[in-house]
Amino acid sequence: MHQNLAIEMKNISKTFGEIKANDNVSLEVRHGEIHALLGENGAGKTTLMNMLSGIYTPDEGTIAINGEEVRFSSPKDPIQLGIGMIHQHFKLIDVMTAKENIVIGQKGSFFTKGKALSKEIKELSDKYGLDIDPDKKVYEMSVGEKQTLEIIKVLYRGAKILIMDEPTAVLTPQEIKKLFNIIRNMKEQGCAVVIITHKLNEVMEISDRVTVLRKGKSIETHNTKDVKVSELIELVVGKKVDLSISKDKIEEKKELLVMDDVTVLDPEGKNALEDVSFGLSTHEILGVAGVANSGQKELCESIAGLIKVNKGRIFFDDQNIVGKTPREIIKLGIRMGFIPEDRLGMGLVASMDIVHNIILKDYQNQPGIVLRRGPCIEKAKRIVKELDIQTPGITTPVKKLSGGNIQKVLLGREIDSAPRVLITAYPVRGLDIGASYKIYDLLNEQKKKGVAVIFVGEDLDVLMDLCDRIMVLCHGKVTGIVDPGKVSKDDIGLLMTGHTMEEIKSGKKEGELND
Amino acid sequence: MTNPIRITKRADLSRKNEIVIRILAVVLSIVCAGLALMIMGLDPIKIFSSIIDGCAGTELRIKQTIVKAIPLTIASLGIIVAFKMNFWNIGAEGQITMGAFGATLVALNVPPTTPTAVTLLLMFICAVICGAIWAFIPAIFKAKLGTNETIFTLMMNYVAIKFVTYLQYGPWIDPNGGGFPRIAQFTQNCILPSVLGVNIGWIFAIICVVLVYLFINHTKTGYEITVVGQSYETARYAGMNISKIIIIAMLISGGLCGTVGMIQASAVEKTLVAGIANGYGFTAIITAWLSRLNPISCIFICIAFAALIQGGAYIQIALGVSSAVSSIVQGLILFFVLGSEFFIQYKVSLKHKDKEVA
Numbered sequence: 023m024h025q026n027l028a029i030e031m032k033n034i035s036k037t038f039g040e041i042k043a044n045d046n047v048s049l050e051v052r053h054g055e056i057h058a059l060l061g062e063n064g065a066g067k068t069t070l071m072n073m074l075s076g077i078y079t080p081d082e083g084t085i086a087i088n089g090e091e092v093r094f095s096s097p098k099d100p101i102q103l104g105i106g107m108i109h110q111h112f113k114l115i116d117v118m119t120a121k122e123n124i125v126i127g128q129k130g131s132f133f134t135k136g137k138a139l140s141k142e143i144k145e146l147s148d149k150y151g152l153d154i155d156p157d158k159k160v161y162e163m164s165v166g167e168k169q170t171l172e173i174i175k176v177l178y179r180g181a182k183i184l185i186m187d188e189p190t191a192v193l194t195p196q197e198i199k200k201l202f203n204i205i206r207n208m209k210e211q212g213c214a215v216v217i218i219t220h221k222l223n224e225v226m227e228i229s230d231r232v233t234v235l236r237k238g239k240s241i242e243t244h245n246t247k248d249v250k251v252s253e254l255i256e257l258v259v260g261k262k263v264d265l266s267i268s269k270d271k272i273e274e275k276k277e278l279l280v281m282d283d284v285t286v287l288d289p290e291g292k293n294a295l296e297d298v299s300f301g302l303s304t305h306e307i308l309g310v311a312g313v314a315n316s317g318q319k320e321l322c323e324s325i326a327g328l329i330k331v332n333k334g335r336i337f338f339d340d341q342n343i344v345g346k347t348p349r350e351i352i353k354l355g356i357r358m359g360f361i362p363e364d365r366l367g368m369g370l371v372a373s374m375d376i377v378h379n380i381i382l383k384d385y386q387n388q389p390g391i392v393l394r395r396g397p398c399i400e401k402a403k404r405i406v407k408e409l410d411i412q413t414p415g416i417t418t419p420v421k422k423l424s425g426g427n428i429q430k431v432l433l434g435r436e437i438d439s440a441p442r443v444l445i446t447a448y449p450v451r452g453l454d455i456g457a458s459y460k461i462y463d464l465l466n467e468q469k470k471k472g473v474a475v476i477f478v479g480e481d482l483d484v485l486m487d488l489c490d491r492i493m494v495l496c497h498g499k500v501t502g503i504v505d506p507g508k509v510s511k512d513d514i515g516l517l518m519t520g521h522t523m524e525e526i527k528s529g530k531k532e533g534e535l536n537d
Numbered sequence: 538m539t540n541p542i543r544i545t546k547r548a549d550l551s552r553k554n555e556i557v558i559r560i561l562a563v564v565l566s567i568v569c570a571g572l573a574l575m576i577m578g579l580d581p582i583k584i585f586s587s588i589i590d591g592c593a594g595t596e597l598r599i600k601q602t603i604v605k606a607i608p609l610t611i612a613s614l615g616i617i618v619a620f621k622m623n624f625w626n627i628g629a630e631g632q633i634t635m636g637a638f639g640a641t642l643v644a645l646n647v648p649p650t651t652p653t654a655v656t657l658l659l660m661f662i663c664a665v666i667c668g669a670i671w672a673f674i675p676a677i678f679k680a681k682l683g684t685n686e687t688i689f690t691l692m693m694n695y696v697a698i699k700f701v702t703y704l705q706y707g708p709w710i711d712p713n714g715g716g717f718p719r720i721a722q723f724t725q726n727c728i729l730p731s732v733l734g735v736n737i738g739w740i741f742a743i744i745c746v747v748l749v750y751l752f753i754n755h756t757k758t759g760y761e762i763t764v765v766g767q768s769y770e771t772a773r774y775a776g777m778n779i780s781k782i783i784i785i786a787m788l789i790s791g792g793l794c795g796t797v798g799m800i801q802a803s804a805v806e807k808t809l810v811a812g813i814a815n816g817y818g819f820t821a822i823i824t825a826w827l828s829r830l831n832p833i834s835c836i837f838i839c840i841a842f843a844a845l846i847q848g849g850a851y852i853q854i855a856l857g858v859s860s861a862v863s864s865i866v867q868g869l870i871l872f873f874v875l876g877s878e879f880f881i882q883y884k885v886s887l888k889h890k891d892k893e894v895a
Contacts, residue, residue, distance in 0.1 A: 328773055349776030358774070368770040374763070382764065382775045385757050393757050 027089060028053045028183050028214035029074065034083035036069055043069040044080070045238040051183070056205060056215045058225040058246070061235035062258055062426075062454030067218045070235070071185050074216075075107040076100045087183070106176025107185045112168050114160045120171050121156040124178050146177055151207040165314060166197035173204065184208065185216045190224060194313055195482065195515035202228050220258075220455065222251050223483070236260055259456050267462050267487040270470070272305035278474045279325070279356075279443055284334035286320045286498075294320040295498045297334070302443070302474045307465060309489030309506070310478040313518050317498035318478045322445050325476075326358040327351040338443070349386065355442035357383075369432050372421035376413065377402045379420055380435050405434035409460070426453045429461075437464060444468055447478035462488055482511050496520040555881055562877035566870040573865055584852060584862065591851025592844035598851070600735050604805065606843035607738040608633070608797045610836050612821035614749045615793030617830045619672075621753060622786045623766040628675065628690025630818030631697035632668040632791045634811075636798025638701055639667030641720065641809040644727035644802075645709065653726040660727060661799055668795020669788045671697060676787035680780035694818070702811040709809070720809045729804040736804035742836070745793060750832040752789070762786045794818065820846075827874065845870065 029051040036044040044066045051057045061067050072078045074085065076094035084091055087103050094100055100107075114123050121139055140156045147154055154170050163171065169189065176184060186205075190198045205215055205228060219225060225232050226246060233243040234257040241257050279302040286295040295317045302308050310318055323329045325336060327348040335342045343351055370379050381398045388394050402416040409430040413423055420428050433449055446465065450458040465488065469475055479485045485492055486506040493503045494517035501517040513526050571581035592602045612629050619626035640660040647656050675689040704720065711721040729736050753759040761782045765772045772779055801813050824842050828835035849863025 326774070347776065347778075348773065349778070352776045368768070368774050371764050371767045371771055373767055378760070381760065382771070385760060386776065388757065391756050391758065393755055393760050 026052050028055075028087070029216070030086040030089075031070070031074070032084050032086075034070065034073065034080045034085070036066075036073065036078060036081050042238050044073075047083075047235065047238070047240040049233055049240060050243070051214045051216055053182075053214050054209055054212050055230045056209050056217065056228055058229035058232040059216055059218045059235065060220065060222075060225055060232055060254065060258055062220065062456070065235040065258075065454075066238040067235055068187060071107065071187065071216065071218060074100065074185060075105060101179055101181075104180050104182040105185065106179060106181030106183070108169070108172045108176060108187065108189060110187045110189075110191060112172055114168060114171060116161040117159065119157050119159050120154055120163075120174075123160060123171060124156075124175050143174060143178070146174060149207075150177065150204060150211065152204055164197075166193055166200065169193070169197075169201065170204070177208075182212070183214045183216075185218070187218045188220075189217065190219070190221065191480065194518050195511060196519065198224075221481070222254055225254065226251060234258055255455065259454075267459070267484070268466060269488065269490070270466070271490070272470070275303040275305050277301050277303050278339065280337040281325075282335045282337065284324060284336060285332050286317075286324050286329060287332050288320070293498050295324065298495075298498070298500050299334075300493055300500065300503060302476060304442075304472045304474050305469055306491070307469050307475040307477050307489045309485040309492040310476060310495060311482060311485050311492050311514055311518060312495035314480075316495040316518070318447060318495060320498070321495070322358055322447050322476070322478065325351075325356060325443070325445060352383070355440075356445070357436045357439055357441035357443065358445040358447075370420055370428065373419050375417045375419055376406065376411075376431055377416050379431060380405065380438075383435060383439055401438060405431070405438055409434045409464075426457045429453060430457065433461060433464065437468060441468075441473060443474045443476070445476045445478075448480060449477070450484070451480065458484075482514055486511065486514075494518055558877050558880050559874070562873040563870070566873035569873070570866045570869040573869065574862070577862070579858065579862065584856070584858070584866070587852045587855055588845070588848030588863075588866070590848075591855065592848040596734075598847065602840070602843050602847045603735050603739055605846055606836075606840045607736070607742050608801055608815075608817045609821055609824055609843055610742045610839040611738075611745050611793055611797045611800070612817050613825045613828065613835045613839055614745050614832055615790040615797075616821050616825040617828070617832060617835060618749060618753070618762065618786055618793070619790040620825055620830055621759075621766050622762045622783065624676075624679070624783065624786065624790075625687045626672065626675075626690050626787065626790050627687060627819070627822060628672065628693045629790075629794045629797075629821055630814045630816070631690070631694035632671045632794030633798040633801065633814040633818050634694075634697040634701055635671040636664040636668035636795030637802035637806075637809050637813040638697070638704070638798070639663035639665070639795060640727075640799040640802045641709075641723075642667075644723045645721065647727070649724045649726065651726060653730075656726050657729065657803070660803060661796070664795045664799035664802075665792040666795070668793070668798060669791040672787040672791025672794070673784065676784045680783045698811050698814075701809060701813070705809070705811055723803065723807050727803060728807055729800065731804075736800065738800040738804055741796065741800065745796070746832050746836050749793075753832065758782070758785055823871065 027050055029049065031047065031049040034044050034047045035042065047066065047070055049059070049070065059067050059070070069078065073080050076097040076099050079094065085094070086092065087105065092099070092103065115126065118126070121143065124143060125139060143154070143156045146152070152170050152174055154167065154174060158167070160168065160171070173184070189201060193201060205217070208215055217224075217229065229246045231243060232246050232249070232254070234241045234254065236258060281298055281300050284295055284298045285293060288294040298317075298321065300308070310321065312318055320329060324331050327343065327346050327350070331344045334344070336344050338354055338356065343354065371382070377395055377398050380402050381393065381395065384398060385393055399416065405411070406413060406416060411423070411427045411430045411434070413427060420431055423431070429449065429451070433446065436444060436446075444465075449461050449465075453461065462484070465475055465477060477485070477489060489506060491503055492506050492514065494501045494514060496518055497520065501520060502523045504514065504517070504523070516526050517523065567585065571585070574581040574584050591598060593599050612633060615632070616626060616629055640663060643656065643660040643663045647659065671693060675684070675686050675693060678684040678689060679686045706718045709720045711717070711719050713721065729738065731737065732740060753763065761772070761777050764775065765777065765779055765782050769779070772782070797817065798813065801815070802809050806813060820842065824835060824838045828838045845867055849867060852858055852863055853860055
């Protein structure tokens with residue numbers, strides 16, 4: 023039995039400063055097993071896996087690979103032992119081909135041996151059911167293809183143990199299906215696969231066993247088929263939570279914001295948004311779905327006045343706001359909270375404390391030249407309390423807070439400013455389950471107050487539960503605005519990949535669409 | 538396969554440990570400088586005591602140290618304002634030179650009968666404007682066209698210095714100088730008075746420290762500058778007028794450097810020379826960094842630096858050692874103090890001697 027263990031981590035502890043990121047964590051992963059590592063943000067999943075890939079070394083505890091105890095001193099060591107990590111953000115070089123990306127950084131010949139390599143890659147791909155064109159350049163690839171390439175890259179290096187950090191975050195439902203097939207193939211080939219995730223439905227679908235981490239401790243390991251979703255949630259959160267998103271239809275609507283034929287060009291002169299038209303009403307949450315970088319950012323920024331609109335008009339209360347400065351638009355009552363992938367890129371200043379981040383939207387209304395902190399201190403205290411932000415104090419730099427708490431600061435500030443239009447992009451990105459639901463509640467509250475909300479989201483289940491309508495973007499074009507009550511998740515997935523509603527309805531492409 | 542040294546970023550360092558590391562750095566620098574001096578066959582004890590003697594041994598020497606600390610402090614403040622915004626203004630040298638030019642422009646053209654207060658005020662205003670203009674040029678290009686401010690401000694230094702050289706050899710040459718390429722000495726009403734035996738610049742420096750501190754920490758513009766420096770995207774998103782903020786910050790930065798030029802021309806050189814800035818504009822970059830862009834600590838760092846410059850100059854004369862000796866001492870102190878920053882940011886630990894990976 024012992025030899026059958028691919029990974030055995032025993033009583034691992036790791037402390038950063040005063041924070042115990044991992045406290046006596048144990049994990050066992052067998053060969054030929056798909057093992058899900060489930061936990062909220064900050065539960066210590068990534069820290070644990072980083073120790074397995076040699077990025078950190080544990081303060082205490084032991085790691086054994088294939089039954090042999092090891093101690094890694096650099097990320098190279100685990101690679102030699104056949105451990106491959108696929109990060110959330112791809113580490114690929116855009117201007118190179120798939121093939122070049124695979125061999126880069128490898129020891130051996132200086133020149134890439136063309137044909138032999140292509141053959142090798144072909145064999146690997148066939149073995150695991152991967153589909154890739156070795157000569158395609160990375161910048162021409164879709165997100166799904168890039169991920170496939172990342173997988174081949176680690177397999178080429180001889181990985182038998184794969185660690186995937188939230189691999190589905192950027193994929194469409196169709197791409198997720200493909201990925202899961204690949205993972206199952208790897209399992210059949212005897213690989214051990216660890217998937218870090220916080221999406222419960224995926225745990226249920228793909229994993230054989232699941233280990234739950236909470237607050238740095240390993241709570242329990244279960245056979246997935248013997249455990250219910252509700253039990254898992256309880257394990258993850260530590261208490262029972264109500265996981266329903268309420269959706270009240272409010273009839274008294276008034277159109278507040280209208281986008282009319284808006285086109286935005288990206289720096290290279292390509293259409294980032296193309297002839298986008300839609301209306302947004304009070305008492306409404308409009309969802310925006312789409313594969314990453316389909317124009318969501320440009321959509322938000324064009325309304326907020328942060329980028330140049332090349333064509334078209336945007337009406338707010340029958341007033342064209344195209345060409346207004348961001349400050350004028352803020353004064354009108356339009357607020358945007360955009361959570362970028364690095365969370366801190368836009369909206370917050372990492373090194374400043376909560377008070378100074380809250381002043382950001384207020385100070386311009388203060389008279390005189392002096393910066394008044396007083397009112398903002400009160401506000402900061404209130405936001406911290408209302409949103410239950412975990413922080414040592416309101417004078418702690420926000421970069422020292424956990425991701426979820428950082429997001430609460432941002433959203434709390436925007437909501438507190440009593441907006442008329444609230445644009446939130448990825449507000450729950452990286453948030454734990456409890457915090458996410460808190461945020462959905464907050465958005466619903468705003469909707470009840472009559473705020474027109476735009477919710478750019480990633481998780482289709484959530485979009486369908488929360489939003490009154492969903493607009494789907496693909497390559498900057500609107501492929502459909504649908505009522506989530508009347509379409510299926512797969513339909514939205516198809517819209518995301520560029521099919522139109524008519525095509526889906528007529529079902530002409532059914533055969534090819536569903537593989 | 539094993540690397541015995543591990544470097545990790547420190548999560549948090551207590552104030553006490555930080556101070557210990559810094560003191561250790563200074564001690565180590567003195568030890569190393571001592572060794573270097575011994576290798577050169579000099580007596581380190583004698584050299585060090587002479588340096589201290591040279592910068593603080595007599596009242597006059599203390600005054601000399603303060604005279605050197607004044608331009609350094611004000612120029613550092615100017616740099617701090619720009620660096621807070623992540624605007625790499627390394628053009629302080631040129632801005633000082635142009636400030637001195639502005640002061641001289643007034644000094645050479647007012648009638649000698651003008652009251653001292655009036656001339657000095659006019660010189661001051663003109664110096665600030667000239668310094669600010671010199672900073673405004675790279676600022677407007679950065680704000681409107683996104684040019685690289687580092688190269689731009691650096692090059693502006695040479696333009697300013699060459700321009701003054703031209704004046705010194707050409708249009709402004711002293712007619713009574715017997716053909717010697719120099720600009721006429723200022724008349725008495727163009728010279729800054731002394732307070733407690735040192736030119737009034739030290740009071741300016743203290744006032745500037747307080748003002749810059751209040752400006753950065755307690756005004757809306759100061760806040761905006763910090764936000765732009767920390768996160769350009771966030772500033773945009775908050776509706777800040779970034780171009781305006783860049784320009785304001787640089788006008789202040791250049792204006793402060795212009796003040797330095799005024800003090801150097803009026804109180805120290807009592808005329809304009811091409812080398813008026815005397816490297817203070819560059820040294821101030823180091824002092825600004827060492828003070829971690831904090832105006833209050835900046836004043837102490839600048840006094841320490843001035844003492845080092847003054848003491849270094851003294852040992853050349855008093856002990857007859859070459860200028861290289863004082864450069865070595867200065868260089869080693871800098872090396873260790875700047876190097877200690879690394880140990881404040883990162884933790885270096887030796888790996889436990891455990892079993893190695895098979």
